[in-house]
Amino acid sequence: MNSYLIRPLQFEDSPSSAEIQVETWHDTYTSLMPERNLASMTLEIMVPRWQKIIQENKRNLLLLGAFEGTQLLGVAAGGEPREINGYDAELWSMNIPLKNQRRGLGRLLFNQTVKELSKQGYKSMYLYCIDGNRGALDFYHAMGAVVTNHLVERDGYSELLVIWDNLKHSSI
Ligand SMILES: CC(C)(COP(=O)(O)OP(=O)(O)OC[C@H]1O[C@@H](n2cnc3c(N)ncnc32)[C@H](O)[C@@H]1OP(=O)(O)O)[C@@H](O)C(=O)NCCC(=O)NCCS
Numbered sequence: 001m002n003s004y005l006i007r008p009l010q011f012e013d014s015p016s017s018a019e020i021q022v023e024t025w026h027d028t029y030t031s032l033m034p035e036r037n038l039a040s041m042t043l044e045i046m047v048p049r050w051q052k053i054i055q056e057n058k059r060n061l062l063l064l065g066a067f068e069g070t071q072l073l074g075v076a077a078g079g080e081p082r083e084i085n086g087y088d089a090e091l092w093s094m095n096i097p098l099k100n101q102r103r104g105l106g107r108l109l110f111n112q113t114v115k116e117l118s119k120q121g122y123k124s125m126y127l128y129c130i131d132g133n134r135g136a137l138d139f140y141h142a143m144g145a146v147v148t149n150h151l152v153e154r155d156g157y158s159e160l161l162v163i164w165d166n167l168k169h170s171s172i
Pocket of ligand 1: 093096103133140
């Protein structure tokens with residue numbers, strides 16, 4: 001049986017965090033958003049961005065990685081919300097490349113994120129998920145979310161609002 005470790009990302013994890021995000025975006029989002037939105041998803045751009053995210057972490061986000069040994073397999077980020085909409089916390093992102101999906105990593109990352117955010121006093125949470133990202137919507141539903149029909153238009157694609165009114169009722 002695989003044993004995975006969930007731990008906060010360190011500065012040294014920046015290159016592998018960038019690799020995870022770039023790979024995930026290209027294998028999952030290519031069919032869901034215009035090609036131009038993926039243009040900045042390169043290692044040249046994302047490695048320095050992840051270095052900045054982890055080192056500065058201006059929003060004090062919870063940045064977690066799922067590891068198998070020393071290998072990073074997936075990342076999640078959550079915490080202070082980007083918008084005021086009545087929900088305490090935002091799940092900013094979850095990125096697990098296609099080759100590592102459906103191995104339980106998302107559940108582990110999600111549960112640890114919710115546990116830590118609850119400890120910090122967050123009671124509810126939201127995120128936006130691309131309409132048509134069926135796998136992710138099914139995953140969040142399995143994690144106790146309500147997938148609303150509130151649709152927000154972005155540049156070339158649209159996103160659905162996904163909510164947890166009470167984090168105590170999420171999957172953990
Ligand atoms: C969405 C994501 C985080 C889920 O992580 P994961 O590791 O693949 O999911 P898990 O293996 O932990 O799945 C847990 C449960 O969620 C549900 N689920 C997960 N993926 C699913 C899918 N593609 N279809 C249907 N149900 C799914 C199942 O109930 C699953 O339990 P089971 O495997 O026992 O049936 C991951 O697939 C991912 O990063 N996708 C690409 C990027 C993305 O879309 N991120 C979300 C942006 S909003």
